[in-house]
Amino acid sequence: MSHKSEIDSAGEATERVSSKGTVATAGGADAPPVRSPEESKVETIKRNSRQLRGTITEALIDGSHKFEEDNVQVLKFHGVYQQDDRDLRAKLRKEGKDKAYSMMVRARIPGGKLTAMQYLVFDQISDVYGGGSLRITTRQTFQLHGILKGNLKSTIADIHSALVTTLGGCGDQVRNINTCPEPVDDLYHRQMQSDLDALVDRFGAKTNAYHEIWLDDEKVTPDVEEEPFYGETYLPRKFKFAIAPEGDNCIDVYANDIGLVAHRQGDKVEGYTVLVGGGMGRTASVKETYPRLATPLMFVTRAELVETCTAIVGIQRDYGNRSERRFARFKYLLDAKGMDWFIAELESRLGRTLTPPRDLVWTSSDDHFGWHSDNHGHGYLGLYIPSGRIADLPHRKLKSTLRDIVREFSPTVHLTPQQNLIFSGLTEADRVAIEARLQTAGVALPSELSKVELHAMACVALPTCGLATTESERVLPQVLPKFEEMFAEFGILDEPISIRMTGCPNGCARPYVADIAFVGRSMGKYDVMLAGDVLGTRINQLYRELVPLEELANTVRPVVAAYADERQAGERFGDYCERVGLERFR
Ligand code: SRM
Numbered sequence: 001m002s003h004k005s006e007i008d009s010a011g012e013a014t015e016r017v018s019s020k021g022t023v024a025t026a027g028g029a030d031a032p033p034v035r036s037p038e039e040s041k042v043e044t045i046k047r048n049s050r051q052l053r054g055t056i057t058e059a060l061i062d063g064s065h066k067f068e069e070d071n072v073q074v075l076k077f078h079g080v081y082q083q084d085d086r087d088l089r090a091k092l093r094k095e096g097k098d099k100a101y102s103m104m105v106r107a108r109i110p111g112g113k114l115t116a117m118q119y120l121v122f123d124q125i126s127d128v129y130g131g132g133s134l135r136i137t138t139r140q141t142f143q144l145h146g147i148l149k150g151n152l153k154s155t156i157a158d159i160h161s162a163l164v165t166t167l168g169g170c171g172d173q174v175r176n177i178n179t180c181p182e183p184v185d186d187l188y189h190r191q192m193q194s195d196l197d198a199l200v201d202r203f204g205a206k207t208n209a210y211h212e213i214w215l216d217d218e219k220v221t222p223d224v225e226e227e228p229f230y231g232e233t234y235l236p237r238k239f240k241f242a243i244a245p246e247g248d249n250c251i252d253v254y255a256n257d258i259g260l261v262a263h264r265q266g267d268k269v270e271g272y273t274v275l276v277g278g279g280m281g282r283t284a285s286v287k288e289t290y291p292r293l294a295t296p297l298m299f300v301t302r303a304e305l306v307e308t309c310t311a312i313v314g315i316q317r318d319y320g321n322r323s324e325r326r327f328a329r330f331k332y333l334l335d336a337k338g339m340d341w342f343i344a345e346l347e348s349r350l351g352r353t354l355t356p357p358r359d360l361v362w363t364s365s366d367d368h369f370g371w372h373s374d375n376h377g378h379g380y381l382g383l384y385i386p387s388g389r390i391a392d393l394p395h396r397k398l399k400s401t402l403r404d405i406v407r408e409f410s411p412t413v414h415l416t417p418q419q420n421l422i423f424s425g426l427t428e429a430d431r432v433a434i435e436a437r438l439q440t441a442g443v444a445l446p447s448e449l450s451k452v453e454l455h456a457m458a459c460v461a462l463p464t465c466g467l468a469t470t471e472s473e474r475v476l477p478q479v480l481p482k483f484e485e486m487f488a489e490f491g492i493l494d495e496p497i498s499i500r501m502t503g504c505p506n507g508c509a510r511p512y513v514a515d516i517a518f519v520g521r522s523m524g525k526y527d528v529m530l531a532g533d534v535l536g537t538r539i540n541q542l543y544r545e546l547v548p549l550e551e552l553a554n555t556v557r558p559v560v561a562a563y564a565d566e567r568q569a570g571e572r573f574g575d576y577c578e579r580v581g582l583e584r585f586r
């Protein structure tokens with residue numbers, strides 16, 4: 001197989017599918033690591049990259065407007081994706097020209113927390129290098145799109161000047177760690193923050209390559225062991241962590257490789273229930289791929305947290321599939337080898353038996369919108385940012401207004417896992433002034449928006465995402481009003497119903513836990529999924545396949561009508577779908 005044929009046009013390494021086509025299914029403590037004899041091309045690239053150096057330094061000055069494939073893979077670890085403007089692809093091809101390449105740069109912002117100064121640096125970089133728009137992601141960080149290769153080094157250096165890194169934004173390592181962004185200043189939240197910091201410290205890549213390439217640091221001596229935990233091939237695949245406060249699932253804790261739920265004892269964190277093996281990604285054409293909710297595994301004290309997570313990630317590092325990337329996520333290892341095998345392996349690494357998990361009860365998944373204050377009039381303001389896109393439009397000057405607000409009021413900024421934004425450290429008077437500014441700029445306050453909108457998310461998709469099969473972020477504004485209208489007609493507009501859309505089945509807006517999801521399958525067509533729930537605790541089911549964009553609302557209409565008519569007291573939309581089953585509507 002040639003090198004080229006193993007890397008698709010999106011820059012995503014495709015998998016060698018073994019003759020069996022799937023990972024091993026045998027379980028048991030003596031089962032061998034789930035590995036085919038042949039390692040995937042990306043594994044070889046990682047191994048040869050000299051701890052993520054590749055030949056990026058040389059490529060930055062080679063005069064070309066794009067990176068070659070090995071560097072494209074290594075760059076992901078540095079938070080950089082090579083993309084091209086897909087709106088221009090056909091035209092350029094016709095003209096016999098190369099694609100319009102540019103870079104997406106993703107920062108790593110643990111828990112989404114930024115100072116006002118850091119926010120302003122991102123705002124400025126996006127104007128100078130990133131086409132004027134900033135994108136809050138579903139994992140509480142910023143992405144910049146459209147960075148030209150020649151501006152990449154300055155972009156990363158500028159981000160670094162604000163004491164933010166892009167190392168770990170992407171790649172086969174522990175990614176940005178999410179936590180509930182609600183800015184509450186009490187001991188419980190401070191302890192959660194300190195545990196998050198400890199995990200970031202534990203799992204952040206240690207290679208000096210980042211400093212050498214982007215910040216012109218001295219090269220380290222070659223015999224220094226740079227990655228004592230990851231080694232030279234890092235993890236088999238991306239690995240995601242999230243920490244939720246008990247009862248509040250705004251971060252979708254079940255969608256993570258490791259989810260942690262902080263149990264409260266008085267004013268402190270007593271410890272965490274650890275959930276394992278969540279993930280949303282699937283490939284429509286490969287039936288053995290699937291979204292999976294993380295399974296509650298064990299309870300740990302705060303003192304045991306880092307050691308336990310290290311052992312769990314270590315098992316994925318040592319046994320995860322390194323030959324078929326489609327099956328390399330932790331969830332497939334767990335399901336292939338079985339939970340009994342996994343528990344035995346974990347107990348043996350920890351040298352103790354696992355304490356059973358606590359019961360988990362969820363009461364909210366709201367994204368902390370609106371004004372919340374203490375008795376002294378100090379508080380925070382949660383704002384709705386449509387699909388996380390911070391840009392100025394002719395009728396809505398969102399970006400410049402947020403910039404002015406941050407400059408003037410110096411709030412702490414919290415990016416949320418539902419692509420929204422919170423300003424904290426405000427007074428009641430600030431709040432009044434800020435809301436007035438937003439309204440003058442044409443920016444709607446959460447109190448003026450429907451629940452449909454506040455619970456909706458869409459992934460980036462076209463024109464930048466190389467894996468998109470259709471639109472998402474750009475068409476969601478056409479879809480939501482139809483649902484608002486329909487829900488109003490049936491008297492359910494005030495029900496919390498989550499609608500999520502993605503441009504392909506990879507699941508970047510976590511569609512598979514939504515009440516209603518539209519998952520892009522081909523240009524203009526979506527699979528409609530129903531019967532998830534707004535609390536993010538259930539995987540939804542396929543209702544209709546390949547529905548055209550214009551038909552999405554009408555397709556769901558019979559179910560909405562039946563729900564309005566037949567629901568039990570307090571029953572939510574997804575729970576109703578689950579109870580009555582989708583068969584009768586199909
Ligand atoms: Fe994602 C790949 C965007 C959250 C599952 N994701 C991509 C890429 C990088 C496309 C690529 O590989 O070429 C997308 C870049 C689009 C662009 O132009 O910006 C992309 N993912 C995003 C973001 C920006 C969506 C958004 O609208 O906010 C989110 C960035 C998060 C971050 O800050 O790190 C984003 N991606 C997610 C999530 C949600 C989450 O983590 O909570 C998921 C599902 C959870 C999970 O990981 O299982 C997700 N992205 C994927 C997958 C499928 C992985 C799998 O297990 O199969 C891919 C494709 C891949 O990795 O091969 C992918």
Ligand code: SF4
Nearest residue numbers: 459465468503504508
């Ligand atoms: Fe791209 Fe959206 Fe698919 Fe993620 S879900 S890979 S952002 S189209």
